[in-house]
Amino acid sequence: MEDAHVYEDQEFGHVIGPGRRIALLVVDFVNGFLDPALFGGGNISEAAARTGPVLQAARRAGAPVAFTRIVYAGNGADCGVWCEKAPRLRELTDDNPASHVIDALRPAPGELVLRKTQASGFFATPLAGWLTGQHVDTVLVTGCTTSGCVRATVVDAMSHNYRPLVVRDCVGDRALGPHEANLFDMEQKYADLVTAETAISLL
Amino acid sequence: MEDAHVYEDQEFGHVIGPGRRIALLVVDFVNGFLDPALFGGGNISEAAARTGPVLQAARRAGAPVAFTRIVYAGNGADCGVWCEKAPRLRELTDDNPASHVIDALRPAPGELVLRKTQASGFFATPLAGWLTGQHVDTVLVTGCTTSGCVRATVVDAMSHNYRPLVVRDCVGDRALGPHEANLFDMEQKYADLVTAETAISLL
Amino acid sequence: MEDAHVYEDQEFGHVIGPGRRIALLVVDFVNGFLDPALFGGGNISEAAARTGPVLQAARRAGAPVAFTRIVYAGNGADCGVWCEKAPRLRELTDDNPASHVIDALRPAPGELVLRKTQASGFFATPLAGWLTGQHVDTVLVTGCTTSGCVRATVVDAMSHNYRPLVVRDCVGDRALGPHEANLFDMEQKYADLVTAETAISLL
Amino acid sequence: MEDAHVYEDQEFGHVIGPGRRIALLVVDFVNGFLDPALFGGGNISEAAARTGPVLQAARRAGAPVAFTRIVYAGNGADCGVWCEKAPRLRELTDDNPASHVIDALRPAPGELVLRKTQASGFFATPLAGWLTGQHVDTVLVTGCTTSGCVRATVVDAMSHNYRPLVVRDCVGDRALGPHEANLFDMEQKYADLVTAETAISLL
Numbered sequence: 153m154e155d156a157h158v159y160e161d162q163e164f165g166h167v168i169g170p171g172r173r174i175a176l177l178v179v180d181f182v183n184g185f186l187d188p189a190l191f192g193g194g195n196i197s198e199a200a201a202r203t204g205p206v207l208q209a210a211r212r213a214g215a216p217v218a219f220t221r222i223v224y225a226g227n228g229a230d231c232g233v234w235c236e237k238a239p240r241l242r243e244l245t246d247d248n249p250a251s252h253v254i255d256a257l258r259p260a261p262g263e264l265v266l267r268k269t270q271a272s273g274f275f276a277t278p279l280a281g282w283l284t285g286q287h288v289d290t291v292l293v294t295g296c297t298t299s300g301c302v303r304a305t306v307v308d309a310m311s312h313n314y315r316p317l318v319v320r321d322c323v324g325d326r327a328l329g330p331h332e333a334n335l336f337d338m339e340q341k342y343a344d345l346v347t348a349e350t351a352i353s354l355l
Numbered sequence: 356m357e358d359a360h361v362y363e364d365q366e367f368g369h370v371i372g373p374g375r376r377i378a379l380l381v382v383d384f385v386n387g388f389l390d391p392a393l394f395g396g397g398n399i400s401e402a403a404a405r406t407g408p409v410l411q412a413a414r415r416a417g418a419p420v421a422f423t424r425i426v427y428a429g430n431g432a433d434c435g436v437w438c439e440k441a442p443r444l445r446e447l448t449d450d451n452p453a454s455h456v457i458d459a460l461r462p463a464p465g466e467l468v469l470r471k472t473q474a475s476g477f478f479a480t481p482l483a484g485w486l487t488g489q490h491v492d493t494v495l496v497t498g499c500t501t502s503g504c505v506r507a508t509v510v511d512a513m514s515h516n517y518r519p520l521v522v523r524d525c526v527g528d529r530a531l532g533p534h535e536a537n538l539f540d541m542e543q544k545y546a547d548l549v550t551a552e553t554a555i556s557l558l
Numbered sequence: 559m560e561d562a563h564v565y566e567d568q569e570f571g572h573v574i575g576p577g578r579r580i581a582l583l584v585v586d587f588v589n590g591f592l593d594p595a596l597f598g599g600g601n602i603s604e605a606a607a608r609t610g611p612v613l614q615a616a617r618r619a620g621a622p623v624a625f626t627r628i629v630y631a632g633n634g635a636d637c638g639v640w641c642e643k644a645p646r647l648r649e650l651t652d653d654n655p656a657s658h659v660i661d662a663l664r665p666a667p668g669e670l671v672l673r674k675t676q677a678s679g680f681f682a683t684p685l686a687g688w689l690t691g692q693h694v695d696t697v698l699v700t701g702c703t704t705s706g707c708v709r710a711t712v713v714d715a716m717s718h719n720y721r722p723l724v725v726r727d728c729v730g731d732r733a734l735g736p737h738e739a740n741l742f743d744m745e746q747k748y749a750d751l752v753t754a755e756t757a758i759s760l761l
Numbered sequence: 762m763e764d765a766h767v768y769e770d771q772e773f774g775h776v777i778g779p780g781r782r783i784a785l786l787v788v789d790f791v792n793g794f795l796d797p798a799l800f801g802g803g804n805i806s807e808a809a810a811r812t813g814p815v816l817q818a819a820r821r822a823g824a825p826v827a828f829t830r831i832v833y834a835g836n837g838a839d840c841g842v843w844c845e846k847a848p849r850l851r852e853l854t855d856d857n858p859a860s861h862v863i864d865a866l867r868p869a870p871g872e873l874v875l876r877k878t879q880a881s882g883f884f885a886t887p888l889a890g891w892l893t894g895q896h897v898d899t900v901l902v903t904g905c906t907t908s909g910c911v912r913a914t915v916v917d918a919m920s921h922n923y924r925p926l927v928v929r930d931c932v933g934d935r936a937l938g939p940h941e942a943n944l945f946d947m948e949q950k951y952a953d954l955v956t957a958e959t960a961i962s963l964l
Contacts, residue, residue, distance in 0.1 A: 155530030158396050162529070164441045172896065193361050229670040230684055232516040232691045237544060238367045264635040267673075269684050270514040271544075276684045278636055278675050280889065281922035285638045287781065289896060299540050304510050311473040311507075313435040313890035326365070327358030333536035337502050341440060341474075375693065432873040433887055435894045467838040470876075472887050479887045481839055481878050483686065484719035488841045490578065490695060516687035561936030564802050568935070570847045599767050638922040643950060644773045676920040677950075705946050710916050717879040717913075719841040732771070733764030739942035743908050747846060747880075 155336075164340040170354055171289035171315050175216040178203065179273055179295025179302050179323075181257050182221050184250030190240065192326060196296045199324030200254060202348050203294045206322055207257055209352040216286040218264040220273040220301070223251050230269050271304035280312050290315040292351050293343070294322035299330035306343050316343035319351045358539075367543045373557055374492035374518050378419040381406065382476055382498025382505050382526075384460050385424050387453030393443065395529060399499045402527030403457060405551050406497045409525055410460055412555040419489040421467040423476040423504070426454050433472050474507035483515050493518040495554050496546070497525035502533035509546050519546035522554045561742075570746040576760055577695035577721050582616040584609065584625045585679055585701025585708050585729075587663050590656030596646065598732060602702045605730030606660060608754050609700045612728055613663055615758040622692040624670040626679040626707070629657050636675050677710035686718050696721040698757050699749070700728035705736035712749050722749035725757045764945075773949045779963055780898035780924050784825040787812065788882055788904025788911050788932075790866050791830050793859030799849065801935060805905045808933030809863060811957050812903045815931055816866055818961040825895040827873040829882040829910070832860050839878050880913035889921050899924040901960050902952070903931035908939035915952050925952035928960045 159165055181200050184190040210217050224231050226245045235241045244251040246267075259265050266277045273279050283291070291314050295302050302323050309316040318338055325331035339345045346354070362368055384403050387393040413420050427434050429448045438444045447454040449470075462468050469480045476482050486494070494517050498505050505526045512519040521541055528534035542548045549557070565571055587606050590596040616623050630637050632651045641647045650657040652673075665671050672683045679685050689697070697720050701708050708729045715722040724744055731737035745751045752760070768774055790809050793799040819826050833840050835854045844850045853860040855876075868874050875886045882888050892900070900923050904911050911932050918925040927947055934940035948954045955963070 155532045158529050162394055162441075163443050166440055166442060168436060168439050191365055225671070227668050229668055230688065232684075232687055233371060233518055234513055234516075234545075236371050237369055237513070237546075238365075239369060240366050262633050262635055265631070270687075271510060272514060275511075275514045276682055276687070278638075278682045278922075280893075281638055281676075281682070281920065282636065284889075284893065284898065284922045287896070287898060289893060300544060303540075304514075307474060307507050307510070308478075310437055310440070311475060311478045311890065313437075313887075313893045315436055326361050329358045330536065330540055333533065334540070337506075337533055337537070341503060342437075343440075428874070430871050432871055433891065435887075435890055465836050465838055468834070473890075479885055479890070481719075481841075481885045483690075484717065484841055484879075484885070485839060487686075487690065487695060487719045490693070492690060492693060514687065516684075516690045561938045564935050568800055568847075569849050572846055572848060574842060574845050597771055599771075639777060639924055640919055640922075640951075642777050643775055643919070643952075644771075645775060646772050677916060678920060681917075681920045706950060709946075710920075713880060713913050713916070714884075716843055716846070717881060717884045719843075721842055732767050735764045736942065736946055739939065740946070743912075743939055743943070747909060748843075749846075 159340045168315050168344050170317060173288050174290045174292055174354060175218065175283060175286060175288040176210040176292045177273060177305065178219045178257060179293060179305050180220055180222060181254055181295050182251055183254055184244060185296050186254055190250055194324060194326040194328055195331065196324035196326065199296060199322050203322040204256060206294060206319060206348050206351050209355045211260065213355040215355050216288060218266060218279060219253050219259050220266045220268055221251050221253060223267040224269060234270060271301045272308040273305040274308035274312060290317065292317050292319055294319045296324045298323045298325040299334040303334045303338060306338050310342045317346050318343045319348055320345040321348050362543045371518050371547050373520060376491050377493045377495055377557060378421060378486060378489060378491040379413040379495045380476060380508065381422045381460060382496065382508050383423055383425060384457055384498050385454055386457055387447060388499050389457055393453055397527060397529040397531055398534065399527035399529065402499060402525050403459065406525040407459060409497060409522060409551050409554050412558045414463065416558040418558050419491060421469060421482065422456050422462050423469045423471055424454050424456060426470040427472060437473060474504045475511040476508040477511035477515060493520065495520050495522055497522045499527045501526045501528040502537040506537045506541060509541050513545045520549050521546045522551055523548045524551050565746045574721050574750050576723060579694050580696045580698055580760060581622040581624065581689055581692060581694040582698045583679060583711065584663060585699065585711050586626055586628060587660055587701050588627050588657055589660055590650060591702050592660055596656055600730060600732040600734055601737065602730035602732065605702060605728050606662065609728040610662060612700060612725060612754050612757050615761045617666065619761040621761050622694060624672060624685060625659050625665050626672045626674055627657050627659060629673040630675060640676060677707045678714040679711040680714035680718060696723065698723050698725055700725045702730045704729045704731040705740040709740045709744060712744050716748045723752050724749045725754055726751040727754050768949045777924050777953050779926060782897050783899045783901055783963060784827065784892060784895060784897040785819040785901045786882060786914065787828045787866060788902065788914050789829055789831060790863055790904050791860055792863055793853060794905050795863055799859055803933060803935040803937055804940065805933035808905060808931050812931040813865060815903060815928060815957050815960050818964045820869065822964040824964050825897060827875060827888060828862050828868050829875045829877055830860050830862060832876040833878060843879060880910045881917040882914040883917035883921060899926065901926050901928055903928050905933045907932045907934040908943040912943045912947065915947050919951045926955050927952045928957055929954045930957050
């Protein structure tokens with residue numbers, strides 16, 4: 153991208169690298185985001201499939217693993233402005249399978265599953281405190297969508313002063329333009345991009 | 356953009372509209388972001404120039420106005436991972452003019468100027484509490500960069516359940532690709548886009 | 559209390575007064591905190607009984623109402639240091655009736671019920687955003703315990719810049735010394751104290 | 762205190778103990794809180810004097826050290842409801858010596874000094890992110906007042922899932938009743954109490 157020139161001149165895009173201890177975040181790989189009739193499409197299914205081996209590697213390594221789900225109360229009491237912007241979010245109630253993590257990545261006993269009502273996995277959830285308790289300083293981020301909840305989670309991970317590593321082939325989006333544009337932004341400003349292969353070797 | 360199709364099918368991009376009371380946020384229009392030799396370039400100068408009339412309108416209307424600045428301690432004690440990703444951020448110390456709001460938009464007595472160390476104007480600042488005290492439910496967002504601190508502030512504004520309206524000709528970026536891509540993301544998922552003219556009429 | 563003298567000299571304890579719109583918070587009136595064999599005792603039952611009429615008044619007035627519950631995952635994944643300090647907190651899982659709001663104050667359809675893992679009803683929950691969406695600037699606080707989750711919620715309400723009014727006969731604690739000491743602290747520094755009668759008249 | 766009985770029966774007050782790495786927090790030991798004519802009095806001066814050796818020990822050990830100060834803008838723009846409850850807080854502007862850390866505990870180059878506008882050192886400050894960057898899981902808390910900013914900081918430290926250790930002879934308050942009552946609450950629910958001697962040996 154021609155835009156990379158100004159970023160390089162202004163010294164963006166330095167490699168952060170991993171720190172001492174890594175957690176794996178699996179963002180919103182739930183049925184509703186794998187379903188093109190609800191919030192899915194694009195390269196999300198492929199990203200989810202490639203996340204399986206990363207998740208297995210994290211488990212083998214004993215790395216902390218956390219999943220996020222968007223969940224709203226059935227009575228709509230906790231729906232806000234975001235549900236005005238994208239009204240079908242309201243369908244993601246606790247007992248709707250659309251809000252459940254997909255079977256292929258089903259959380260194991262002891263793994264953390266966080267409910268959230270906003271894009272970022274950190275916003276109004278206990279994620280940061282849990283990472284503190286796990287002595288984590290680095291987060292490997294997988295999930296969907298790249299331009300939505302992944303991006304928001306990565307920006308917040310950086311803001312909370314964690315080292316964000318985005319597994320570029322394990323994040324997906326319903327449309328490829330925003331997917332690529334957000335990978336660019338994240339690499340320049342908020343995260344390193346790594347492959348699933350590299351992620352597995354780091355764990 | 357061809358990607359708009361799937362967003363429409365999935366019912367993203369609804370218009371939120373303004374609520375009862377609007378505040379104006381002026382994000383990081385500081386000397387260092389107007390200077391192409393530091394963090395400037397692209398359409399940032401034009402965006403700053405177009406923000407002047409919006410700021411005047413807010414003042415005439417008695418709307419609350421807040422400015423943000425990135426400021427780090429001279430001793431580097433509050434620099435973190437973000438300063439590893441973009442090392443020149445460290446230059447934005449309190450006594451470096453690069454961290455000061457540009458003269459053309461100089462804060463008036465009584466206006467709030469927030470120091471921040473991360474991208475979002477909400478992160479680790481009193482912004483949300485101040486908006487509560489002002490009875491605000493809607494934020495008009497101007498500033499730079501579209502793909503950086505503006506986007507992060509808008510996502511957090513939505514997460515805090517404010518109605519974010521991005522003034523599209525009053526936000527700028529060092530590169531036009533990310534500028535456009537982030538306007539697209541924000542309009543689909545986190546904000547309405549309005550012109551400066553509309554912003555002035557809303558105030 | 560003799561200590562009131564220095565507070566007066568230093569000008570603490572001013573009356574804040576209510577603002578424009580009030581929400582009612584019902585903090586942790588769950589079965590486990592009404593049960594002296596788990597976390598109950600002292601004057602908690604009386605406080606819960608006196609909260610009924612305040613809740614009815616809020617409903618009649620159309621005031622927003624939110625309840626909080628402490629809830630931990632059955633697998634213990636979200637237990638942290640607090641569960642080391644007070645290990646029986648771990649019993650408050652979603653399907654344990656001890657974590658459910660007491661029948662006498664059962665949430666009505668449309669009322670918000672927040673899960674939390676820490677003392678404050680604001681911490682890592684969507685409470686502040688929900689209050690923003692309700693145009694609230696004032697919170698009437700009831701619940702238990704005065705020295706625990708009520709105090710923590712009140713301090714956070716002040717920190718988020720809401721006007722906290724503690725309904726002094728609708729908050730209770732397992733022990734009266736801490737109950738009184740925390741009412742004193744809150745009145746001097748963080749909240750106004752009001753009676754249930756006054757609370758009802760304000761609604 | 763007779764109330765200790767019910768706390769013991771309900772299994773509060775377990776010892777948490779330190780974790781792997783300790784930071785020292787020095788809360789609001791600023792001139793205005795050492796001055797009985799502003800916010801001082803009681804045992805605050807003695808607590809500050811006893812904090813000197815703990816601070817020296819932390820520096821010798823290379824432990825991270827952070828100070829907090831309450832600071833409001835000279836124009837009052839960031840004063841909120843708290844400044845209505847205690848109006849003299851408004852005097853704590855950046856250029857008023859009352860807001861500066863006392864000479865006896867003057868921050869050394871490289872140590873973090875945080876500005877805050879609320880009671881907790883964590884609220885709307887980068888403290889949690891800084892602790893993450895320092896790989897800290899345990900905070901030794903000193904400062905004043907025990908019933909105010911120390912208590913609020915300790916509750917938030919616990920909420921963020923740090924191990925709070927309050928140095929009981931290095932925290933002080935303008936009045937001894939609230940001092941003792943808050944030490945009791947913290948020990949039962951949010952922190953371990955340690956002596957300065959123990960704190961020094963832990964560092």
